Amino acid sequence: MENEGGYIPLTEQAQAFISGHVQEGDGAIDATVGNGHDTAFLARLVGAGGKVFGFDIQPAAIETAREKLARLGLARRVEWICDCHGKLARHIPEDWHGRIQAVMINLGYLPGSDKRITTHPRTTLAALSQALDLLSPTGRISIIAYTGHGGGQEEANAIGQWLATRLPGQRRWRRVVPGGRRSPPQLFLIGQGQPPTDRQCDNPKKKLVPATTP
Numbered sequence: 001m002e003n004e005g006g007y008i009p010l011t012e013q014a015q016a017f018i019s020g021h022v023q024e025g026d027g028a029i030d031a032t033v034g035n036g037h038d039t040a041f042l043a044r045l046v047g048a049g050g051k052v053f054g055f056d057i058q059p060a061a062i063e064t065a066r067e068k069l070a071r072l073g074l075a076r077r078v079e080w081i082c083d084c085h086g087k088l089a090r091h092i093p094e095d096w097h098g099r100i101q102a103v104m105i106n107l108g109y110l111p112g113s114d115k116r117i118t119t120h121p122r123t124t125l126a127a128l129s130q131a132l133d134l135l136s137p138t139g140r141i142s143i144i145a146y147t148g149h150g151g152g153q154e155e156a157n158a159i160g161q162w163l164a165t166r167l168p169g170q171r172r173w174r175r176v177v178p179g180g181r182r183s184p185p186q187l188f189l190i191g192q193g194q195p196p197t198d199r200q201c202d203n204p205k206k207k208l209v210p211a212t213t214p
Protein backbone atom coordinates (compact mmCIF):
# COMPACT_ATOMS: atom_id res chain seq x y z
CA MET A 1 0.00 0.00 0.00
CA GLU A 2 1.36 3.43 -0.89
CA ASN A 3 1.62 6.03 1.84
CA GLU A 4 0.81 9.71 1.51
CA GLY A 5 4.23 10.36 0.03
CA GLY A 6 3.27 8.19 -2.96
CA TYR A 7 5.76 5.44 -2.34
CA ILE A 8 5.54 1.94 -1.03
CA PRO A 9 6.75 1.87 2.60
CA LEU A 10 10.25 0.53 2.92
CA THR A 11 9.03 -2.08 5.43
CA GLU A 12 6.82 -3.52 2.67
CA GLN A 13 9.62 -3.33 0.12
CA ALA A 14 11.92 -5.17 2.54
CA GLN A 15 9.35 -7.93 3.05
CA ALA A 16 8.76 -8.22 -0.71
CA PHE A 17 12.52 -8.62 -1.25
CA ILE A 18 12.69 -11.42 1.32
CA SER A 19 9.43 -13.24 0.74
CA GLY A 20 10.15 -15.40 -2.31
CA HIS A 21 13.46 -16.56 -0.84
CA VAL A 22 12.33 -18.23 2.36
CA GLN A 23 10.60 -21.58 2.35
CA GLU A 24 9.01 -23.93 4.82
CA GLY A 25 11.70 -25.36 7.10
CA ASP A 26 14.19 -22.52 6.57
CA GLY A 27 16.00 -20.50 9.22
CA ALA A 28 15.73 -16.69 9.50
CA ILE A 29 16.83 -13.91 11.83
CA ASP A 30 15.00 -10.79 12.94
CA ALA A 31 17.85 -8.76 14.45
CA THR A 32 15.52 -6.07 15.88
CA VAL A 33 12.24 -7.64 17.03
CA GLY A 34 10.58 -4.42 18.30
CA ASN A 35 6.82 -4.89 18.00
CA GLY A 36 7.34 -8.16 16.17
CA HIS A 37 5.95 -7.28 12.73
CA ASP A 38 8.93 -8.71 10.86
CA THR A 39 9.22 -11.59 13.32
CA ALA A 40 5.64 -12.62 12.53
CA PHE A 41 6.27 -12.18 8.81
CA LEU A 42 9.34 -14.45 8.98
CA ALA A 43 7.61 -16.99 11.24
CA ARG A 44 4.86 -17.40 8.63
CA LEU A 45 7.43 -17.91 5.88
CA VAL A 46 9.50 -20.58 7.69
CA GLY A 47 6.40 -22.53 8.71
CA ALA A 48 6.07 -24.98 11.57
CA GLY A 49 9.25 -26.81 10.56
CA GLY A 50 11.46 -23.73 10.42
CA LYS A 51 13.03 -21.41 12.96
CA VAL A 52 13.23 -17.64 13.45
CA PHE A 53 15.85 -16.23 15.80
CA GLY A 54 14.50 -12.96 17.18
CA PHE A 55 16.83 -10.46 18.89
CA ASP A 56 16.11 -7.34 20.88
CA ILE A 57 17.92 -5.68 23.77
CA GLN A 58 14.65 -4.62 25.42
CA PRO A 59 12.96 -7.33 27.49
CA ALA A 60 9.63 -5.47 27.13
CA ALA A 61 9.87 -5.61 23.34
CA ILE A 62 10.58 -9.34 23.40
CA GLU A 63 7.68 -9.92 25.79
CA THR A 64 5.20 -7.87 23.71
CA ALA A 65 6.29 -9.59 20.52
CA ARG A 66 6.16 -13.02 22.12
CA GLU A 67 2.57 -12.39 23.27
CA LYS A 68 1.62 -11.08 19.86
CA LEU A 69 3.01 -14.15 18.10
CA ALA A 70 1.41 -16.44 20.68
CA ARG A 71 -1.97 -14.93 19.78
CA LEU A 72 -1.18 -15.65 16.15
CA GLY A 73 -0.13 -19.21 16.96
CA LEU A 74 3.43 -18.48 15.76
CA ALA A 75 5.46 -18.07 18.97
CA ARG A 76 6.85 -21.62 18.94
CA ARG A 77 8.54 -20.99 15.63
CA VAL A 78 10.69 -18.29 17.25
CA GLU A 79 13.67 -18.54 19.52
CA TRP A 80 13.58 -15.29 21.51
CA ILE A 81 16.96 -13.79 22.36
CA CYS A 82 17.09 -10.76 24.63
CA ASP A 83 20.60 -9.61 23.79
CA CYS A 84 22.50 -7.27 21.51
CA HIS A 85 22.56 -8.30 17.85
CA GLY A 86 26.28 -7.53 17.93
CA LYS A 87 26.51 -11.02 19.44
CA LEU A 88 24.40 -12.60 16.71
CA ALA A 89 26.66 -15.53 15.84
CA ARG A 90 27.16 -16.83 19.35
CA HIS A 91 23.40 -17.25 19.82
CA ILE A 92 22.74 -19.12 16.58
CA PRO A 93 23.23 -22.89 16.92
CA GLU A 94 26.09 -24.16 14.80
CA ASP A 95 23.90 -26.37 12.68
CA TRP A 96 22.26 -23.20 11.30
CA HIS A 97 25.54 -21.49 10.40
CA GLY A 98 25.71 -20.97 6.64
CA ARG A 99 22.04 -22.00 6.31
CA ILE A 100 20.20 -18.84 7.35
CA GLN A 101 17.99 -17.80 4.46
CA ALA A 102 16.94 -14.30 5.55
CA VAL A 103 18.03 -11.61 7.97
CA MET A 104 15.89 -8.53 8.59
CA ILE A 105 17.32 -5.54 10.46
CA ASN A 106 15.04 -2.58 11.17
CA LEU A 107 17.20 -0.01 12.92
CA GLY A 108 16.52 2.93 15.22
CA TYR A 109 14.32 3.00 18.29
CA LEU A 110 11.04 1.33 19.12
CA PRO A 111 8.18 3.75 18.32
CA GLY A 112 6.33 4.77 21.48
CA SER A 113 9.18 3.73 23.73
CA ASP A 114 12.41 5.27 25.06
CA LYS A 115 14.08 6.96 22.07
CA ARG A 116 17.45 6.77 23.81
CA ILE A 117 17.43 3.00 23.34
CA THR A 118 18.48 2.91 19.75
CA THR A 119 20.80 0.99 17.49
CA HIS A 120 24.43 2.10 17.05
CA PRO A 121 26.77 1.81 14.07
CA ARG A 122 29.37 -0.32 15.85
CA THR A 123 26.97 -3.09 16.89
CA THR A 124 24.93 -2.74 13.70
CA LEU A 125 28.03 -3.39 11.59
CA ALA A 126 28.99 -6.29 13.86
CA ALA A 127 25.52 -7.76 13.30
CA LEU A 128 25.76 -7.22 9.54
CA SER A 129 29.18 -8.86 9.32
CA GLN A 130 28.05 -11.87 11.36
CA ALA A 131 24.77 -12.10 9.44
CA LEU A 132 26.74 -12.49 6.22
CA ASP A 133 28.76 -15.33 7.75
CA LEU A 134 25.57 -17.07 8.86
CA LEU A 135 23.76 -16.58 5.55
CA SER A 136 23.25 -19.36 3.01
CA PRO A 137 24.73 -18.66 -0.45
CA THR A 138 21.24 -17.80 -1.72
CA GLY A 139 20.19 -15.91 1.41
CA ARG A 140 19.10 -12.27 1.59
CA ILE A 141 19.45 -9.42 4.07
CA SER A 142 17.31 -6.28 4.37
CA ILE A 143 18.25 -3.31 6.51
CA ILE A 144 16.14 -0.21 7.10
CA ALA A 145 17.95 2.80 8.53
CA TYR A 146 16.16 5.91 9.77
CA THR A 147 18.03 9.16 9.32
CA GLY A 148 15.70 11.58 11.13
CA HIS A 149 16.94 10.91 14.67
CA GLY A 150 20.27 11.68 16.31
CA GLY A 151 22.95 9.35 14.99
CA GLY A 152 20.64 7.86 12.35
CA GLN A 153 22.32 9.49 9.36
CA GLU A 154 25.74 8.41 10.62
CA GLU A 155 24.47 4.86 10.99
CA ALA A 156 23.09 4.82 7.42
CA ASN A 157 26.37 6.28 6.11
CA ALA A 158 28.37 3.65 8.00
CA ILE A 159 26.31 0.83 6.48
CA GLY A 160 26.70 2.22 2.96
CA GLN A 161 30.43 2.64 3.46
CA TRP A 162 30.80 -0.87 4.90
CA LEU A 163 28.85 -2.45 2.03
CA ALA A 164 30.84 -0.51 -0.57
CA THR A 165 34.18 -1.65 0.83
CA ARG A 166 33.73 -4.85 2.81
CA LEU A 167 30.93 -6.89 1.23
CA PRO A 168 32.22 -10.31 0.12
CA GLY A 169 32.66 -10.51 -3.65
CA GLN A 170 29.84 -12.97 -4.36
CA ARG A 171 27.24 -10.71 -2.76
CA ARG A 172 25.59 -7.64 -4.28
CA TRP A 173 23.75 -4.78 -2.67
CA ARG A 174 21.51 -1.87 -3.49
CA ARG A 175 20.22 1.13 -1.58
CA VAL A 176 16.65 2.43 -1.94
CA VAL A 177 15.98 6.00 -0.86
CA PRO A 178 12.51 7.56 -1.27
CA GLY A 179 12.70 10.89 -3.07
CA GLY A 180 11.03 14.15 -2.08
CA ARG A 181 11.52 13.84 1.65
CA ARG A 182 13.81 15.46 4.12
CA SER A 183 15.81 12.87 6.09
CA PRO A 184 14.27 9.89 4.25
CA PRO A 185 14.71 6.39 5.60
CA GLN A 186 17.04 4.15 3.61
CA LEU A 187 16.57 0.51 2.65
CA PHE A 188 19.62 -1.67 1.98
CA LEU A 189 19.02 -4.88 0.04
CA ILE A 190 21.76 -7.50 0.02
CA GLY A 191 21.58 -10.59 -2.14
CA GLN A 192 23.61 -12.93 -4.23
CA GLY A 193 24.94 -12.60 -7.77
CA GLN A 194 23.53 -9.74 -9.78
CA PRO A 195 22.41 -6.63 -7.90
CA PRO A 196 18.84 -7.15 -6.66
CA THR A 197 16.51 -5.28 -8.99
CA ASP A 198 13.02 -3.92 -8.50
CA ARG A 199 11.73 -7.02 -10.29
CA GLN A 200 13.54 -9.27 -7.87
CA CYS A 201 11.70 -7.45 -5.12
CA ASP A 202 8.72 -9.43 -6.44
CA ASN A 203 6.62 -6.34 -6.06
CA PRO A 204 3.89 -6.14 -8.69
CA LYS A 205 3.49 -2.40 -8.24
CA LYS A 206 5.58 -0.55 -10.74
CA LYS A 207 5.64 2.68 -8.78
CA LEU A 208 8.70 1.87 -6.76
CA VAL A 209 10.64 4.73 -5.28
CA PRO A 210 13.60 6.28 -7.06
CA ALA A 211 16.64 4.33 -6.04
CA THR A 212 20.29 5.19 -5.77
CA THR A 213 23.04 2.67 -6.24
CA PRO A 214 26.50 3.75 -5.26
Ligand SMILES: C[S@@+](CC[C@H](N)C(=O)[O-])C[C@H]1O[C@@H](n2cnc3c(N)ncnc32)[C@H](O)[C@@H]1O
Pocket residue numbers: 031032033034035036037038039055056057058061083084085086106107108109110111117118119120123
Ligand atom coordinates in the same frame (compact mmCIF):
# COMPACT_ATOMS: atom_id res chain seq x y z
C1 LIG B 1 12.61 0.19 14.79
S1 LIG B 1 12.51 -0.96 16.10
C2 LIG B 1 12.23 -2.49 15.25
C3 LIG B 1 10.83 -2.64 14.72
C4 LIG B 1 10.48 -4.08 14.40
N1 LIG B 1 11.20 -4.59 13.25
C5 LIG B 1 8.99 -4.30 14.22
O1 LIG B 1 8.59 -4.98 13.29
O2 LIG B 1 8.23 -3.78 15.05
C6 LIG B 1 14.20 -1.15 16.61
C7 LIG B 1 14.39 -2.14 17.74
O3 LIG B 1 15.78 -2.39 17.83
C8 LIG B 1 16.06 -2.68 19.19
N2 LIG B 1 17.51 -2.56 19.41
C9 LIG B 1 18.25 -1.43 19.59
N3 LIG B 1 19.55 -1.73 19.72
C10 LIG B 1 19.63 -3.09 19.61
C11 LIG B 1 20.74 -4.01 19.67
N4 LIG B 1 21.98 -3.57 19.84
N5 LIG B 1 20.48 -5.32 19.54
C12 LIG B 1 19.19 -5.76 19.35
N6 LIG B 1 18.12 -4.95 19.29
C13 LIG B 1 18.35 -3.62 19.41
C14 LIG B 1 15.23 -1.69 19.95
O4 LIG B 1 15.02 -2.12 21.29
C15 LIG B 1 13.95 -1.67 19.11
O5 LIG B 1 12.98 -2.53 19.64
